[in-house]
Amino acid sequence: MRTDYLGNPVSVTSDAALAAVDDFIAGFLAYETRAANILAAADGAPAEPLLNAYAAVLWLLLEAPDAAARAAPYLERARASLDGANERERKVVAFVSAWSADDIPGALSVANAILEAWPRDLLMLKLRQYHDFNRGDFPAMLRAASRCLTAAGDIPQLHGMLAFAYEQCHLLEEAEAAARHALSLQRKEPWAQHALAHVMLTQGRIDEGVAFLEGVRDTWTDLNSFMDTHLWWHLALFYLSQGRFQAALAAYDEHCWTQSRDYSQDQIGAVSLLARLELAGVDVGARWNDLAGYLANRAGDVVQPFLSLQYLLGLARAGRPEADQLLAAIRRAALEAPDFVRPTWRDVALPAAEGLVAHLRGDYPTALLGLRSALPRMAEVGGSHAQRDLFDQIVLDALIRSxxxxxxxxxxxxxxxxxxxxxxxxxxxxxxxxxxxxxxxxxxxxxxxxxxxxxxxxxxxxx
Structure with a gap:
């Protein structure tokens, strides 16, 4: 029986298919562009269930209203080929099916079963952490990664995942130790670099953070747009604290907003950085208008509350009519979203959204009412605490202005x-x-x- 490079059983029928599986897993864990090669590999092997399940995963990570539709042909191929799949692969297809149907609790249940039986399936661990993160369940991220440590402690990316989970649980000493261990195993481990940057930002180690990130910039090669722009985003936050505003603007212009401008994560990183620059008193010129041109397609996008809030911020700041359309979509989500996430939309995302729009339109009492109602539970919308700090900054600005x-x-x-x-x-x-x-x-x-x-x-x- 063939195995992937982590030792998990696979039923692929050719060396080429196995190479594609390994390329996707390794590329995905390393945030490298080669992970996208899975689409061509799946198109060339429609009867390989694992290749097609992984291709569906890639489309679902688009984080857009049409993601499930784009994933559907690959998911159907994977389902149609299950006769040749092993038990782990059948569960992978079940996981992707539940995710595609927006049954996230069901997907997490399947992920748990996979990780219990195959704890070296670090791709599934990464996907499990992705969903936990989007729901603000940071202890679940740590629990899942910790359970894989005995079986997969030789893999640097596991320690990067542990580091970020520790950091999101505010266990900063443990986070730094895990990140540094990952980097001792592999210097080019961007998720560990990212986790260590979080630790340094949280502890106010600003100059050290700049020195660290600038010192590993040479490893930021072949990264996908999210990881590359997000590392630069973190570096720009350090520049902002230092008062190096032109360096932060240059990071925005030359790195953070230069790649996949239609992609969710690139867009919210740009929104967040521009907002922070303005809150620090920096004139960002016409950049909001440029950014809002790409955000306009998000007028009905309520795939994830954390994403929607930042699309809304960008659209409202630019004075675009789509801001009101997106606010209306958030109000509908507060009534119609699936049971497991509806309270978050209703009790957290909606008051935060109304507060953001009020702030940007100069109604600071209403802004404070909405945002302060949401802040105690803001982790539920997703995002890291470094990302969610933007909402605290907006509350502070509203207090000063009122x-x-x-x-x-x-x-x-x-x-x-x-x-x-x-x-x-x-x-x-x-x-x-x-x-x-x-x-x-x-x-x-x-x-x-x-x-x-x-x-x-x-x-x-x-x-």
């Missing part, structure tokens, strides 16, 4: 405890303390701003 300065001071100083030298935070504090008639505190904050600027000027960094 002259609720005492509340803003509390929030800003708490944020400074996590990023003591952050230039945007300290600039905002200096301005806030002036308005609060606390000149001594304003002067101290301005001194921190000056030290941050002087530090980078002395090292020759771009401003």
């Amino acid at each position: 002259d609720r300065l005492s509340e803003a001071q509390q929030m800003l100083e708490l944020r400074r405890s996590l990023d003591p030298d952050g230039l945007p935070i300290n600039q905002a504090l200096a301005d806030l303390y002036e308005r609060l008639d606390l000149p001594v505190q304003a002067a101290v904050a301005r001194e921190r701003v000056a030290r941050r600027r002087e530090g980078h000027a002395s090292r020759g960094s771009r401003p």
Whole structure:
């Protein structure tokens, strides 16, 4: 019996099909473009169930309303070929079938069965973590990866998955250890690099984060658009904290918004970075209009609440009429979404969406009402805590703009405890303390701003 490169049994009937399976698994775990080769391989082998199931997976990861329709021909081929499939492959097809039908609880149940029997099926682990992440169930991510450790501890990507799960559970020491172990096994392990960047951002290790990511940039080769743009997004966040606004803008222009402009993850990364730049006081010019031209196709897109909220932000910021269409679609999802996710749409995504639109239209009391209602449960919509921090920043901006300065001071100083030298935070504090008639505190904050600027000027960094 043939096995894939991780040792899992496969029923493929040719060496070429096995090579395609291995290429997809390895490429998917490494976030490399070669994973997309599975489509041509499946088209050339319509009777190979595993090839076609994996091709369907790739289409479902499109994260778009038509993803299931695009996956359907491959899924049908996989189902039609099950007579030649082994038990693991039959379960893989069942997993993809449930996912395609938006039965995520059913898909997770199948994934559990696969991982219990074949704990070296790290592709299934990655997909299991993908769904857990989108539901904000970070302990489930950690639980699933931990159970594979005995069987697959030699695989660097497993330690990268462990690192990110630890980090999302706020177990930062464990996350750093797992990420560094992954990188000791394979320096080009982008998910471990990404997890370590999260740790450094969360701990306010800003200069160290810049040095780390810039030090591994040479490994960012052959990556898919999500991983490449997302690593640059993280680097841009470090630049923002340093006050290197032109470097952050350059990261947006030259890396974050240059690749798959129709893809969900590239779009939300661009939305998030532009919003953060503006909240830091940076003039982003006409970039919102350009971005919104691509977001316009998302006017009815409620595939995932976290994605929809950011599409909405971009459309509303650009003043596009599609923002109201998407808000209406979110309201429908709050009533009509599948049972397992409807409360999230109703109780979290909808008030957050209404708050975002109100903020962008200058109605700050309504913005605070909606966003503050959603924030305690915002993890349910998905996204990492670094990504969801954008909503906290918008609440802070609404507080300042509505002259609720005492509340803003509390929030800003708490944020400074996590990023003591952050230039945007300290600039905002200096301005806030002036308005609060606390000149001594304003002067101290301005001194921190000056030290941050002087530090980078002395090292020759771009401003």
